[in-house]
Amino acid sequence: MKSETLPTLSPRDWELLREHVTVIHRPRGEVILAEGGHRRAIFIVKSGSVRVEQSQNGLGIALALLGEGEIFGEMGFVENVPASASVIVQDDAELEVIEGDALESIKASDPGFSVRFYHGLAISLARRLRLTSARLSRAGAGEAAQVNRHRVARTGNITARQVPPALGDRFDQFEQTMLSVKLALRAGSLDAEAAARQLSVGCDRVAALLEEYTDSDPLVEIGYNDLLSFRDQDHLEAGIGDYVFRETFGTLLLSATMARCYAKPRGFPDDHETMAMIMAGQAQGDDRLGPLIDRWFLDRPLCRTRRASAELMRRRLGAEVAACPPGESIRIASLASGTAGELLDLCAISEGAAIEASLVDLDGEALQAAARQADRLGLSDRVILVNGNVVGPPGEVVSLLPQHIVYALGLCDYLTDDEVVILLDRLYELVVPGGCALVTNLSPDNGDRLVMQHLLDWQAYHRSGEQIRALFARSAFGDRAVEIFADATGATVFARCIK
């Protein structure tokens, strides 16, 4: 019996504690400490694992998973207040328990023990406080890759002389098209299908204009138009994007899905509700044009690839599960999971296979939605929801049990190269030998790259299969073979590697 949590205790102190320890065996799912309950004792995990879980809107969301050697109950012991979270056995666990009364008696008999015990707890708590402070001082920097809280000002990138007059003319035409469709719909002189076609052509032209004017040659020419504005190509591309955004904002954001993608109410673009709208593919929006524009957007490469990649992930996970020996319990973790519809669907249909799903996400709301869905599907006992970061400094990332399959669907889109390598290292760490890691990334072939960047303020890293392969090579996976494939649209690249 020894824990890193109490580093100041001497061997003699541990001897004393051992005399008062009770070893208990608890099966999976048993509640050791109930949130709000009052039990004054310190627990040390001897084997197996437990999860620390907090109730959010009546749904249990895990805050941490504790494995061998880790300690819990010490906070309640010091404060003597009801437990702030439940502790539930994750994997059949053997625990060492030191009851509060026994501890008090040791403290009374050996004042030196008391000093060392509290010193150890103080070190442990100080360590946690330091991590929390660091996290707060970075203002969520550890999550910045996933959470874009601030928008940049969209001015000052280009001068009036640099905006090509021909571009202005094209937007005049766009406005006229939109207005004429709107008036025709109002007058009832155009049916919805014909209106949708006209509108789609008009909106496609906007996307095409972005492509045309952000190409290298036009940008050089635009730069030449006003050299003393000292604009580089990236400024000019952003400036053209700003211009197109301003010209189309009022119209395109009548689409409910586009408006949500732009607004990012959860602080990041791919939140679970946005994804639900994209997955459902049901056009919504304001005014007469809104639903039609939404329909256009939902049929764009971005939405198609989001749907196709989720479906492909579900199928690939199914294939991985099918390849596992029958009857074996299979652990699958989804990182930055959102509601992980693909995984829950798989759990629901793979009744023969004992899948244990761990969903890890920073967004508690997404996890609650996943919990509700798991509940509806009768999967609550097979799904663990963990609220935490998967890429961050040591001590900040959530701990998970070793997994057979770990995947991150769409996460790499928001990570720099270095962060992707950290993620891959994390995947390597989590996957059991012979287990499988799967990640996806938007490919440079995504036809909506510019629409995302300039019209939806949706910044994403696009990578080719070769680029992802190179990142695997930089990670702990090293020179292991990486299988690269794409979804049906070709706009999302998948990479799979076996540890």
Next chain:
Amino acid sequence: MVTTVASEGDHRIQHYARFWQTEDPLADAVAAAFAERAAGGGRAMLETALNRGIGAVDDPPPALVALFKQLDEVPYWVDWDKVDRGSAAFLRTGLLGMAVLNLFCLPIMYYSPCGNKPLVFTGNLLKRAPRRLAETGRFVLECSRPGGLRRFSDGFKTNVKVRLMHAQVRRLLWRSGRWNSKWGAPVNQLYMAGTNVALSAGLIEGLERLGYRMGAGDVEALLHLWRYTGYISGVAPELQISTREEGRHLGELIHQLEGQPDDDSRALITALMSSSYHPRLEGAAWTQKVNYGVSRKLIGDALADELGYPRTHWGWTVSLARPMAGSLGLIHRYVPLLRSVAPRWGDRTWDFMLDLIMAGSKAEYHAPAHLARPAPEEKAA
């Protein structure tokens, strides 16, 4: 292309070839600093520094301070009387000077197959040929006006702006990902020096071919004016010329380094010769023929053929003009009254003609969609 020539053992060429890759560090640093500001921020600072001095700029970037330290320091060799004499010598040439600029100086500048790349980097840039003609003329005029190169005069300001525009062109082209370093640096020192030579010694040479001769003092003064212009433009001291002989040597050197003109040179020439000097003349085929005919006579058949000039019968106009231009030169040298009033007339003539060209510069020309000389990577692809 540079290495091929240099490997033949010509040490002088090898020595000067390094200027092929040399840019203008002072101006480039300013462009880099201004790129970090919002659009218009750098320009406002530049205007303040030009109009009121660097001291009036609030919190100037160190790069701007360094540039103005160089600009505000007038070299010991500048003789303002000589600069003014050079200015008068140029303005006296009036219409003749303009014809030589357009039909002699610019064609020999466009001859340069590497130097011309920034002007034709995209096919559409060719459409700017008429406007560039007017802008070059305006630049030459402002630099050549009496007192034009004094610190707060328009010529000085235009010169500094052009220098920074060149720096920005370099940034844009390097960052385009398509600039081929085998072309040297964009707007490199040899190109800048070559332009300076073409507009000074080249102009004098062209005028002489047209029959107009300046006195030795005027020639020396005009070269002096352009030497200082080169200093303001950021031309390396080693490449600033003081005599026609130096200019000729430098021109030959650049010619040997550059090699033969390419399709881009010919495309630029076509655009230049198609430029109309008056909106009413736009599209008139005979003006193009006259331009080609006169220009061929001035630059010689060898260069004209290399540049793809068609043969026209209009070369006789030069033969006809020579006695008249020669007489005008003599009058300017030896008739004091006309010598003193001619610069004013010349100034007005230039102004009038440049306004006309600018009005006609809206015309567009058919241009190739892509660069005539692809980068080697493109060829490989």
